[in-house]
Amino acid sequence: MIKIEQLSKSFGKLHVLKNIDLQLEGGECVSLIGPNGSGKTTLIKSILGMVIPSSGRILFEHKNIHGAWQYRQDIGYMPQIGEYPENMTIGQVVDMMKDIRRMPEAEMDMELYDKFELHRMLDKRMRTLSGGTRQKVSACLAFMFNPKTLILDEPTAGLDPLATEILKEKIIKEKHKNKLILITSHVLSDLDDLVTQITYMQDGQLIFHKTIEALKTDTDTDKLSKAIAQVMRTEGGLR
């Protein structure tokens, strides 16, 4: 579904991504992990076309995304920090997104919208919202248009346990619909039971991309968090 070939990006002298090669398919739930500043968000933003790569290319369903925009119709994106125009109300933001996506009401997926009870606060202005509520709005918008691919940047940061649970259930449900779900997260335990593959990045390099089973056998542990800690330790030790 998404194929990344030799992707590099530098901001001035800083090399944020170094020759990344990665292939992701539908029905997978991929967790993108790595220390702060390892280039996770830049990689995600490159897929979304928000960051223009210095070299290499990204194919979305076999088409180069460079200069294209229609492909984003098939992507739902939940940013790390929900940034919205401060003066708009939740209702206006939702209406604007519906306007942009032009999807018939019947095809829209309002499950999260209903479960997070957004309809009860449509008149609230974005600037008055707490971090958690912003995350809820972001999550609703990402899932609302039934995209084939979901890109979730730190989705559970700021959400309360109840909302996290709702979001998790939703992610699992979407995974079964053969969608590609790409998650970055630091909080590993939250996602233990829904991730199928792990991609580990460090200093702008892709260290490995493995299925969970392979990772657990390789590191000889049964818990994901332990396995990751093990990897981080050995990676750190190599340097």
Place this chain on the structure above:
Amino acid sequence: MNNKIIKYVITDLLRNRTILVYTLVLLALSLSIFMIEDNTDKGIASLLNIVLFVIPLVSIVFSTIYLYNSSEFIALLVSQPLKRQTIWLSLFIGLATAMSLAFLVGVGIPTLLFAPGISGITLVIDGLLLSLIFVSIAMWTSVRIRDKAKGIGLAIMLWLYFALIFDALLLFALFQFADYPIENLMIAVCMLNPIDISRILILLQIDLSAMMGYTGAIFRNFFGTHSGMIITFIIMLLWAAIPLYFSTRFFKQKDL
């Protein structure tokens, strides 16, 4: 072109308090000038000085601040299935509409009521063009500079340059070359500053050019003709189009 974003940008801008205050201040200024002055030409001349200072300043500084404050909104739109060019042009059209509306309500309507005539119409058209030009310049500075404080600083510097420094340099050059026939060259040099073009155009309409001596006659010869007017109009439009074109080109490649 997808017009949906324009709608949201304009609603957002019209709710903005600064735009409202700007409109009311312009309205108060132009009304009081026309109430005090009996002679409409003198009224236009007084209003002209305000228009030439205030319109560029507010257009460039407000647009710059608005664009920096909208960076999140812009990032949100870029992650959606929208063309970058559409997003950027919609922002321009939104800002240009808001500034032009404020000017039309604040200066345009009083001018056309109290001083209907060719000089009044010239003032209104000039003010509208200046609004467009300085919004366009603001688009260019804010896309090039990431840092908000630096961007606003540059916007103010550019305004100072067009409103004051350019004229000072011009006067200096004029005195240095006073012995040479540089009148035609002066017309060309004036084209490098949209504020100067507007000033000359309006002064010529209200017959103050008689007081500008030989240079005034040369100006009249150029700006007074149809072809001269058309060329001037085209140059004003270029002043709006060129910064916008370069800013759009840069925005398409920008990392957000």
